[in-house]
Amino acid sequence: MSNIKIMPLGGVRENGKNLNIVEVDDEIYVLDCGLKYPETELLGIDIVIPDMTYLEENADRVAGIFLTHGHADAIGALPYFLKEHDVPVFGSELTIALAKITVSSEPKLRKFQNFHVIDANTAIDFERAIVSFFKTTHTIPGSLGIVVKTDEGQVVYTxxxxxxxxxxxxxxxxxxxxxxxxxxGVLALLSDSANAESPFATANERDIAESILETFKYQTGRIIVASVASNIMRIQQVIDAAYKTGRKVVLTGRDLEKIVRTAMKLSMIILPDDDILVQPKDLSTLAPEQTVILETGRMGEPIKALQKMATSHHRLIHIEEGDLVYLTTSPSHAMETILAKTKDMIYRAGGEVKAVGDDLHASGHANKNDLQLMLNLMQPKFLMPVQGEYRQLAAHADIAHETGMDYKDIFIVGKGDIVAYEKGKMHVGGQVDATDVMIDGSGVGDIGNIVLRDRKLLSEDGIFIAVVTIDRKNKKIIAEPKVTARGFVYVKTSKDLMAESAEIIKNAVQNNLDNKEFDWSHLKQDVRENLSHYLYEQTKRRPVILPVIMEINQNHRRQRKDNKPKAEKAAE
Incomplete structure (x- = not known):
């Protein structure tokens, strides 16, 4: 009998960042290795990846990483694990091609070759399990579900x-x-929940393609299409509609061009005309009624790029009177406020906004009927809803209950929970570390809650810096306190506030110097508290206060005094 454990390290109670572990005895099978884009409160954070501490500690037991498709939520975190651990990566032809692009962004991995192309007919016989695959429908070709076949039954990940x-x-x-x-016989089903709470039937892709074509037919100005770079199906539909309406397509951004060129090379994007794609430098040669601009933005997310276009900060395109901005990808709920502001900016710039979702419910994820069909086809003993926020996982549980599943056989788990199968029963037993790891620039995991809190404070009330030089031995302030502020008040019009602040700093420092038990941390804390109290009284704001206390070097001063007479004699 095999000991089976299932551990989601990401993708549960959140959108994106999918990473699931299936552990069979001493072998670990990793299902997807994705990232998610940060929400508004994660100031300055570029991306968020799963905490892979457990995988790193057990890297020698990892049989392989198995990828379902080529979107960032399934492949985006690969470089952060592979740069330290050489383990095999399996996926369909397009998925592996996109994974190679993702991994090549890490200098250490430019020579990494442990990729293996598989398809729906592949079965890989490992020591503890057989891993096979099945074709699924998503917004990108080569999407596969994964089956881990064990002695106790199959664990299926959709x-x-x-x-x-x-x-x-x-x-x-x-x-x-x-x-x-x-x-x-399916022991456990790990099933997509991202669209579980939607009451609408999902439009089929032929209807969406028809809607895009109709929009293109009746637009007389430029069309700026906003899409996610890896939504290959949508990009194909845009290219087809452009061709049928006599327009050319301009690709903006390196991410988009790499993905489109890769998909073209594999015949997964078909160009109806070799001249349909136009370089950005040739944009000025096209009339508005001949132009489609396909924008995905940095890292495949178009919203910030649209904001730059609307405010004339984009390097190539500025939104003008008569432009239509066409949103072909439905944003997550976390982006709704930002999207509303972006639309407002576009209208202010003279453009119009239309979305595919205005007329049709477009989604790449299963709705209620789809989820129930999957359950009826699989007939799992146990269900683990994954890939969604808590309310979506709970909606999936209710949907499963309607098909006859008992709630006790449905596990709504959190990141790091260990779901173990022992003696014919499945239960949650234990937990591993699975916090969010934030990536800021080249820093991996060096941004924590304290740094984020400080960034939030800085963004709200700014910073106040106080610099003082002291002579601790003689208990004197050598130089008057110098104060400055950024993002707090306009210094030139707040001279009285700054002068009074300097006086408060001076008193707090002198009081500490006069104290027999002088302590540096106590001195800085006194300055912060006294200044914070005064500034809040005057402004009702709480800036980050940064006291900089410098002490003169006594030995250096004594050396100069000793040397001075000698220097004078020499001069005489």
């Missing part, structure tokens, strides 16, 4: 999926394979 009866061949789900997996 990845991102939906059912679309009209999907093109390269996007089609293999229903026969799903039924076959279900007949063989």
């Amino acid at each position: 990845g991102d999926f939906k059912f679309d009866q009209s999907a093109m061949p390269m996007y089609q789900t293999d229903y026969a394979r799903l039924a076959e997996i279900g007949k063989q």
Whole structure:
């Protein structure tokens, strides 16, 4: 009998950052290794990745990393694990091609070659389990679900999926394979929950393609299409609509061009005309009615790029009167406020905004009916909803209950929870570290809650800096306190406030110098407290106060006194 443990290190009770571990005896199978983009309160943070401490401590037991598809929420965290641990990575042809692009951003990994292309017919026989795959429908070709077959039954991970009866061949789900997996017996199903609470039927991709074409037909000015870079299906639909309406497509950004060129090389984006794509430098040669600008922004997210266009800060494109900004990707709930502000900026600049979601419910994730069909095909003993915030996981649990599953067989877990299968029963037993790891520039995990708190304070009330030089031996302040502020008040119009602040600092420092038991930390704390109290009384603001206390070097002063007479004699 095998000991089976399932541990989600990300992707539960949150959107994105998918990483699940299936542990069979002493072998570890990693299902996806993704990132998520930061929410508004994570000031200055570029991306967030899972805490992979458990994987790093047990890297010698990792049989492989198995990827479901090529979006950042499934492959984005790969460089941060692979740069320290050489483990095999498995995925479909396009998924591996995009994973190579992602990994190449890390200098240490430019020679990393441990990639393995698999397909829906592949089965890999490891020591403790057999890993196989099945085709799913998502917004990118080569999407696969993963099956880990053990002595106790199969653990199935759907990845991102939906059912679309009209999907093109390269996007089609293999229903026969799903039924076959279900007949063989599914111990646990880890299933996509991102669209579980939506009451709407998801539009099929043919209807979405028709809607995009209709929009292009009746627009007389430029069309700026905002999309996620790795949404290959949507990019193909935009290119097709541009061709049918006599327009050319301009790709902006290196991320987008790399992804499109990679998909073209693998025949997963088909150009209806070799001249359909135009370089950004040739944009000025196109008439507005001939132009489609495809914008994805940095790291594949278009919203900030649209803001720059609307405020004339974009390096290539400024939104003008008559432009249509067409949103072809539905943003997450966390982005709704930012999106509303972005729309306002676009209208102020003279443009208009339209979204695919205005007329159709477009999603790459399973709705209620899709989730129930998956459950009925798989017939799992146990269900673990993944890939969604808590309310979405809970909605998925209710959907499963409607199909006849008992709530006690459904596990809504948190990051790091260990779900163990022992003696025919599954239960939550224990936990591993699984906090968020924040990436800021080249720093990995060096930004914690204290730094974020300080950034929040700095963004709200600014900083106040006080510099004082003291002679501790003689208990004197050598130089008058110098005060300055950034993001707090305009210094030139607040001279009285600054002068009084300097006096408060002077008194607090002198009081500490006069104290027999002088303590540096106590001195700085006194300065902070006295100054904070005064500044709040005067302004109702609490800036970050940074006292800088400098002490003169007594030995240096004595040396200069000793040398001075000798220097004078020499001069005489």
